[in-house]
Amino acid sequence: MGNLKETKAGKEKPLKHVLLAGIHSQPRSGYELTKWMQVAGQHCWSVEHSSVYPALRELEADGFIQSERLPGTRGPERSIYSMTVAGREKLTAWVAKGSPRPAIKDEQILRVLCFDLLSRETALQQIREVRADHQAQLEFFLARQATLGEHQPGPLLVTRRGVLAEQAYIAWCDEVEEMVTRRSA
Amino acid sequence: MGNLKETKAGKEKPLKHVLLAGIHSQPRSGYELTKWMQVAGQHCWSVEHSSVYPALRELEADGFIQSERLPGTRGPERSIYSMTVAGREKLTAWVAKGSPRPAIKDEQILRVLCFDLLSRETALQQIREVRADHQAQLEFFLARQATLGEHQPGPLLVTRRGVLAEQAYIAWCDEVEEMVTRRSA
DNA sequence: CTGTGCATGTAACATGTTACATGATTCA
DNA sequence: TGAATCATGTAACATGTTACATGCACAG
Numbered sequence: 001m002g003n004l005k006e007t008k009a010g011k012e013k014p015l016k017h018v019l020l021a022g023i024h025s026q027p028r029s030g031y032e033l034t035k036w037m038q039v040a041g042q043h044c045w046s047v048e049h050s051s052v053y054p055a056l057r058e059l060e061a062d063g064f065i066q067s068e069r070l071p072g073t074r075g076p077e078r079s080i081y082s083m084t085v086a087g088r089e090k091l092t093a094w095v096a097k098g099s100p101r102p103a104i105k106d107e108q109i110l111r112v113l114c115f116d117l118l119s120r121e122t123a124l125q126q127i128r129e130v131r132a133d134h135q136a137q138l139e140f141f142l143a144r145q146a147t148l149g150e151h152q153p154g155p156l157l158v159t160r161r162g163v164l165a166e167q168a169y170i171a172w173c174d175e176v177e178e179m180v181t182r183r184s185a
Numbered sequence: 186m187g188n189l190k191e192t193k194a195g196k197e198k199p200l201k202h203v204l205l206a207g208i209h210s211q212p213r214s215g216y217e218l219t220k221w222m223q224v225a226g227q228h229c230w231s232v233e234h235s236s237v238y239p240a241l242r243e244l245e246a247d248g249f250i251q252s253e254r255l256p257g258t259r260g261p262e263r264s265i266y267s268m269t270v271a272g273r274e275k276l277t278a279w280v281a282k283g284s285p286r287p288a289i290k291d292e293q294i295l296r297v298l299c300f301d302l303l304s305r306e307t308a309l310q311q312i313r314e315v316r317a318d319h320q321a322q323l324e325f326f327l328a329r330q331a332t333l334g335e336h337q338p339g340p341l342l343v344t345r346r347g348v349l350a351e352q353a354y355i356a357w358c359d360e361v362e363e364m365v366t367r368r369s370a
Numbered sequence: 371c372t373g374t375g376c377a378t379g380t381a382a383c384a385t386g387t388t389a390c391a392t393g394a395t396t397c398a
Numbered sequence: 399t400g401a402a403t404c405a406t407g408t409a410a411c412a413t414g415t416t417a418c419a420t421g422c423a424c425a426g
Contacts, residue, residue, distance in 0.1 A: 051414060102290055
């Protein structure tokens, strides 16, 4: 008991639950899960592939998922992972419980805090670039939303979160631009 | 050349810039900076004190800040850090440049994706708790906003970001609740 | 026959958290 | 006198990224 290698019985790292969530709707390979996180999980949780493959092997060792080796139709062979009963139970327990408000790490907000260090022109240019970036992201989410119906409530709500979040960010950029424009210096 | 201990000339870790931003408006101690991040920087960047003190010593070693040792009026003595000219230049350069869209890590969105695993009652209860949590956070930001005027555009805009972000999150929670309520199962 | 996408994997590094550790001062 | 707040610090651990590495298959 107390094996340091074993996660302390119950506390799994978030990534493992994210991967279970990705496998939940359909069996997927590590490569597909990575892609899935980059699109569907874009504003939820996304990691590089180098973290995905080890995590999948741990999940399989723990009996939460099982793999099937397929000779790739095109490309090399790949491992397709699917849920086990234990995995579904694990995921259900995780979905049911709560989690603390997510920590936010956004350097741009800090930049705005220090806008007094910049000329008005430089500040305006920057906030307009940031706005354009989020506008593009908003359009991505809107396009995705258009492909989803109410018969897929999960993906639709995830996409709605993206839409609402980006709209709020854009509205903030507009407030920043207005205040910078009005400033005396 | 190529000293592994030295950061590769130019690429500082984000925390260092955050600390510079915190010192920018007024000299502060490590303890005060930690508190400042927990309130003003709540939705920007916040770390534990154990990361703060080493980072401050690095910043001082690089000549971006300077410390003054004060015998604490109450409590033990503390180091108050203030900006140097080099530090102000460093911060200005950082504020002027852009950064990629911040990565988002929010487990709750993934939970909603998997709400089909929960009973309607459990799902509704959870999303209402999440909503209440963000409502409380919104009220915190609104209270803070009320103490700020347009003569402090930086802190005001940072707080506005908090307000807009929480309002958007709450609106999303309402959409989730509505869709869960309407679902057939 | 070369680039692009598919597909997996490892090692070194970056950056943070948790827990442990210390000690003064103030207030009840 | 004992808890709460001020104030700083270290060590072990967690969790991710970047860069390196490999190799197939298809399209142009």
